[in-house]
Amino acid sequence: MDPALETLTLPIAEEAVVLSSPARILFLRARAGQPLNDFGNHNLVCEQSFAPDRDALQRSGVTVEAEVEDTGFDAVLVLPGRQRQEARAQLARAVAKCRDGGTLIACAPNSEGAKTLESDLAALLGPVDKLSKNKCRAVWGLVQKANLDQDLLAEWLELDAVRPVLDGAYVSRPGVFAWDRIDPASRLLADNLPLDLKGRGADLGAGFGFLSRAVLERSANVAAMDLYEAEKRALDLASENLAAFKGKKTLNGIWSDVTKGLEGPYDFIVSNPPFHQTGKADRADVGQGFIRAAAGGLRPGGVFYMVANRHLPYEHTLKEVFASVDMLADEGGYKVLKAVKAKGGR
CATH class of the missing domain: 3.40.50.150 (Vaccinia Virus protein VP39)
Incomplete structure (x- = not known):
């Protein structure tokens, strides 16, 4: 079992987040697992630059790319890394990949910055919802351009630059x-x-x-x-x-x-x-x-x-x-x- 992956997908599985079908879904820092089977009615694209996770995703039959160029997704899921600058850049990139009015869902283990994740996502989006399970916290919110902190978004997009x-x-x-x-x-x-x-x-x-x-x-x-x-x-x-x-x-x-x-x-x-x-x-x-x-x-x-x-x-x-x-x-x-x-x- 992958606790963070299981928890990340719960808002959709429990219909706290309702997506149109088929929805265009992007999964950043994606990992393979049974919860992805629930996305069979949607158009799921996974982004993963870590070869073992890429290989596992490919074996599971999903579309996986090292770096997704497309934008305008109905929902973006992300499992941010532990390094603070990289994690914030990943959240900002998830926002940039989402269409206006789309949903962003992120998750982290409680021991690896879940509380910080919640406050960071709220800083970008405004009000967010959350649920906790498996010693992890899933946080989600609507990406509405009128409510975004555009200056913070631009700043965080550059945090993991070369x-x-x-x-x-x-x-x-x-x-x-x-x-x-x-x-x-x-x-x-x-x-x-x-x-x-x-x-x-x-x-x-x-x-x-x-x-x-x-x-x-x-x-x-x-x-x-x-x-x-x-x-x-x-x-x-x-x-x-x-x-x-x-x-x-x-x-x-x-x-x-x-x-x-x-x-x-x-x-x-x-x-x-x-x-x-x-x-x-x-x-x-x-x-x-x-x-x-x-x-x-x-x-x-x-x-x-x-x-x-x-x-x-x-x-x-x-x-x-x-x-x-x-x-x-x-x-x-x-x-x-x-x-x-x-x-x-x-």
Whole structure:
């Protein structure tokens, strides 16, 4: 069960919100689940830039796009992200996608800003309704141009815009992992990579491109890098942040769920795997999926370099699929691990 998705759709299911049939419905940051089956009589379009959720939506048979250009929807549903600037930008974008007189419905878990969501939506729309269930809060209101705070709408639409960060060394945007800083785990991994990497490499969970750029700046004999990233918004940033290497190196951005496998074969792979996805709980299984994908994507004798929170149990998985595993660093709560694939192919 997806509590936020279940709660988001309740106002429609319980007829607190009544839509004409068929209604044009847009679902931003959409996730797949049984409640979407109730929209069979409507024209539903889902927007999702996170590859695992995109894949699940496609399997369920709904229309899904990375970025929907159309406007004038009768209803817009949104599950905002946890990052405050990104969430406000998503609410503003939902307003902009809705027709005058249409309905906007948003939902968040109580532990992830539901109260703030309610006040933010009211600031944009005016009076809103709400219901609480599944430890979540759904909030909805009519999008009426005469009642909108147009200045606030314009301000919030720009909150997640691409911008220079780190004294202009990179571009990034709110909502992307460690969007305005270098994650200390990635920094530790970069500092412990050898300077003689060469051949074809891959970066799993590339984010806005810090690790790939560190590899290319320090190892002149690297000929190609494939950047795997589930979040298309981050992958687009990485492309900008590696612009200096275009035409000099072979660079490919691959918008995919790493755990489903790699293209390969690679001479080396670097990775700072995510340890949580939707929700805040640690997810060792995601990193374990990255490890198995790396083992499958390396050539015999290829090397995998990864960083992880010290407490996450990755060594056992590494030893299952690699011939040798060594710790290169252990500091600041993080560990850097090096694993070599057997020349016989294991």
